[in-house]
Amino acid sequence: MAERTHPQASCDDASMTGGAIAAERASVEPAFALLTDGRAIQIREVCPGDLDAVRDLHRGMSLENLYLRFFGLSPRIADEISERLCRSAGSAHAVLGAWLGDELVGVANYEPTEDPGSAEIALAVADGMHHRGVGTLLLEHLVSLARSRGVREFRADTLTQNTAMLRVFASAGLATDRGCCADGVVEVRIPLTADARYLDAVAERERYADVASLRHLLGPASVAVVGAGRRPESVGGAILRNLVSGGFPGTVFAVNPRAGERLAGAPCVASVAALPEAPELAVLAVPPDAVAQVAEDCGRRGVRSLVVITSGCDGRALLATCRRYGMRLVGPNCFGVANSAVRLDATFAARPTRAGAAGVVVQSGGVGIALRDHLSRLDIGVSSFVSVGDKYDVSSNDMLLWWEADPATRLGVLHVESFGNPRKFARTARRVGRRMPLLTVVAGRSAAGHRAAASHTAAAATPTVTQEALFRQAGIIATHGLGELLDATALLAHQPIPTGERVAVISNAGGVGVLAADACADAGLCAASLSERTVSELTRLLPHGAACTGPVDTTAAIDPERFTRCLDLVATDDGVDAVLALVVPTAASDLTSAVAAGGAAKPLAAVVLGQPESVRVRYGPGGRRVPSYAFPEDAARALSLARSHGRWLERPVGDEPRFSDLRENTVTRIIQRHLDTVPAGGWLPPADTMELLGAYGLPLAAWRPATSADEAVRAAAEHGDHVVLKADVPGIVHKSDVGAVELDLRGEADVRFAYARLAARFGDRLGGVLVQPMARGGVEILCGIVQEPVFGPLIVFGLGGVATEVLGDRSARLTPLTDVDAAELIRSVRGAPLLLGHRGAPAVDTASLEEALLRLSRLADDHPEVAEVDLNPIIARPDGVVAVDARVRVLPQRRWDPYLRRLR
Known part of the structure; x- marks a missing residue:
């Protein structure tokens, strides 16, 4: 691959995304990763002290390798390039080396081009280390480093006969665009988008090397x-x-x-x-x-x-x-x-x-x-x-x-x-x-x-x-x-996964069957409705006094053969997804062997009351294995867990949507300005909060800042008859708890009096107010981001307002969210019926709510400095959703790529 010398261009802050400014100045932590043969190499930044190792690597390359890399055979090229690679690290370029033990076996570097956000990449691998994944590992780590520093595209010029390098690019999983081919040189452009295709390719390489x-x-x-x-x-x-x-x-x-x-x-x-x-x-x-x-x-x-x-x-x-x-x-x-x-x-x-x-x-x-x-x-x-x-x-x-x-x-x-x-x-x-x-x-x-x-x-x-x-x-x-x-x-080891929630309960004791039906309901399953044909055949099969509609009570007089036939009949009913067979051993008839002899058409769990083990395996014809539980509650929970896995398998994988209207540079600017002023981080001022969230298209109630009563009156006039004033006071998080919110203000006099009350209440601490229209109706929702120290960013969702503290009805998902994750998150809370249309009430605009969650997910992933976002409440209505209060806390954070291949 060609080596070119570029001027030391500095990246403009506006071209960099969240955390990139700080990350740009940070060194890269050394990491170990696995080659395709399972051996570990260390990847770290190259420094001036590595000059001898870099020179030895290039001097050891064959003439053919030198030509493919440098487009020439001059003996001075290797020394010149080595000296340039080992110059003191700057903000605009990066050089990574791969060490196997004490031997340097590969280097990868990028240099900025004249186009902001673009850099030219070059790779070199020792002759004896080809086809072991060194180049691909270096490329992955260089991609991760470049993305954290605001680079959005790699470029490379390579000879058409350099098939090994072209293959590295093609197999990396990154979209590559081959440009014009002139004089045997191909220009390759590589957008640095870590999408699902790229992550899948990285994961497959990791699986191969790890195994x-x-x-x-x-x-x-x-x-x-x-x-x-x-x-x-x-x-x-x-x-x-x-x-x-x-x-x-x-x-x-x-x-x-x-x-x-x-x-x-x-x-x-x-x-x-x-x-x-x-x-x-x-x-x-x-x-x-x-x-x-x-x-x-x-x-x-x-x-x-x-x-x-x-x-x-x-x-x-x-x-x-x-x-x-x-x-x-x-x-x-x-x-x-x-x-x-x-x-x-x-x-x-x-x-x-x-x-x-x-x-x-x-x-x-x-x-x-x-x-x-x-x-x-x-x-x-x-x-x-x-x-x-x-x-x-x-x-x-x-x-x-x-x-x-x-x-x-x-x-x-x-x-x-x-x-x-x-x-x-x-x-x-x-x-x-x-x-x-x-x-x-x-x-x-x-x-x-x-x-x-x-x-x-x-x-x-x-x-x-x-x-x-x-x-x-x-x-x-x-x-x-x-x-x-x-x-x-x-x-799960011995039975197929149920394809539905409908469970047919069959027992030789009516009371036990009722308990089993209750246990199924408690576990989120439902009693199966047997068809008329099945009920009719059961009536002919079972003794007088048997209950045939479900739960099926065969009575204690049933013999093993007829109990087995009963299981077979019920299992073939199209309205049954699983069978729960319960027996109480009696002196008249021991059915413990019969519970595993029938019902093979559907998943089957058995309960034998009185068995000493909490769960054991019973054997049927042909070596069939049926789990047998001591109590119906245990069997019902096991069936429910198996069914939950079946639902997950049926669930679409989902997509991570891309939004073209995100203003990442605006968020970066706000974060960096705040951290320059408050290095330890903290809660953003209200105006910065609203601007940051608006840059990611989150649905916010209209707002205007005001630093005087006159400005507040003018802002209120733009919002209609009913407005809210929210005090901007440093250190206050829960405004309503300390009287920092004035609600339902109507007309100029109300606004002036409210501003005066806030000024008197907070004195010199009052930095101004936010003026917003008064929200009416709808369901109050909480949405937010929490950067969990071990797990990374979480998206939290639940009922908002006072209910969020009283009921604690919340659920969470790790980022990045897919569209399926967002839809499930909304439906995972106990209060979901309020959103989906309860007792004839119209459903809220769940599509807009899902989009808000997906935008929050992108914000959390793109800007790890956003340690916490609290949109509470969001008012959800049939005609849309709008956040009427918001808080954002930013903290200095080290950028960390969770999908990068590296050992612990």
Whole structure:
């Protein structure tokens, strides 16, 4: 690709978007990312001290590579370009380097052109590192950096025969526009729009590289247990025995300086350095003060993955060692890993785990042990298991990618107490969830739970509303306890997903059937209405006194054969989406085997009152498996959760609309002006608030600022008969609480008196007023933005005005919102009927309300400095929506790209 020298043009502030001015001056944090072969490289800015490494990279390039890159073969070109790349970093250009260990294997840079917002890009990759994803990774990181600094387009001139570079551009997922081709040179323009197509392409590259890196962890050819003890009760000894007795087909080594030549049937050496070959995976069960040195030894020996069982060690230092040597890390403070496909059990579990269909990732080792045992008992089994512990590297994000590529995994079970990159997690889970059900427990919901989660995982506990928003958008089935999790997992593992909410209840005891029908209603399901044909056939089949219309009561006199036929009849009814079969064992007839023998045409859940297990599996013809619950409430909740997953699968993916009328530069100017004045940030003055929100097309009531009674009178005359005055007083957030609002003012005298009252009330603190027309009628709504420190921006929606504090009827979604997200958010609150037309009242303009939510989403994503927006109330009416009060708080924020490929 051609290298050109451009003048050091400075970007005009007006051409930059929110946060770009501050971000432009900030350095880039070094990051590690994975190549296509699973190895990690470090990407960081190139500085003058890197001149020798940059020069060596270019001098090592072949003549052909030099020609393709520089359009010439002069031996001086490489030195000249290296010196220019390593000049002191400025505000207008950027240079990133990729290091594999201590070797620089690639550089990427951009230089500004004469057109504002445009820059020319160039890439160089070492000859021996082609086709491993170095250039694409550098391009992705350069795109992210450039967008944060206000660059909107890359340009490149490249030779037509430089197919490798043209392929990098084409496969990146960015729209490319090839211009004229003159003298064998192609001009390429690349708009830097991180749309869904680009993010999908980045995610696919991440999946491929991530799975490649995890193969050394979950499919190793050799394993070493460092700290394998001789005592049966030792953790290291248990791990070694599980590996050997589990039939792991690869090579297993024990490392123990005092154990002799063999231990538990495996060859034993005194140290990692003494291993006869470099194991792909090392499991460390050594004292905390020995972990750092053993990890260093493993890196030097060429180990590719570490599982650190030990707790109480320095996790950050451990991670730094793993990054330096390119090792993936599980833990520390974990239970181990397992993969049934290769008979790998590197855990200290007391019992072997049945091979099966469930992928499991947990932070708590105790939860992991319980889940493994229960999944084995329920004949679901485990395909892969990872206890991530303190989760310094390998996380639930990695396991989602592994399960997506693993044909043995048919459902995923997660127990996570903290999130490193929630937005990437949500995007990944949304994709994986369309291939398999994903289930989790919402952990840390109580105040005590928050404290326990924080101390247990050394990470901030996640607010419940945010967790539930994340899981809902990602299509993850969220439960509120391990019992509920297992109930739903048993149903989804062994039965198809219900296609509707209509449940047919069949029991041999009428009272139990009524309880089951109530439980279904409580869970959001409804009783199925059986067809006349089905009722007629049931009447002929069942004993006298049976109830045939539903819930079906077969009476206690029913025998197993007729109960099975009853299940078959009901399951074939077109008005039935699922069947709930309940039996009470009696001396006259034991129907416990019959509950799994019929009803195969529809999803079936059984309840056997009196069974000791909360849930178990019963077997029908042909090995059919039916979950059997101890109580009807458990079965109904499981059916409801399965149906909620079905609804999510039926849900359209949705689109993120683009708005052409956004004035990003105006928002940037307002934010920067405020932060220049108040570096710590805070609430914007009312006039700035209204101008900022108006720049993103949010529906605001007409407003005029006034700094005197005369100005207020003139502004009121423009708004009609009834107006409102709102005081502009620094530090006041809730105006109505302190008398900063004067309502329903009619005529000049009212306005003057109201202004005088505000002036007397606040004195010199009064900076003026906002004059607005008085809003009438409609439903009061709250819409807003909250920049959550862990999850990023959230859009909050609910009933507004006084109701928002009294009822707390709110819901939230993570940005970016799609049109489907916005529509669901409106319908997710309990007060939604007030908006959709309650008792004959006309529905409000939900289309305008959805658009307002989508515009808020764009504002939150484009300008992370907008820490909080409170539009309360928005008045929603059939003819439109309008915000009559608004607040905006801005804070200095570091720009962070949640979708950029990088390791933790």
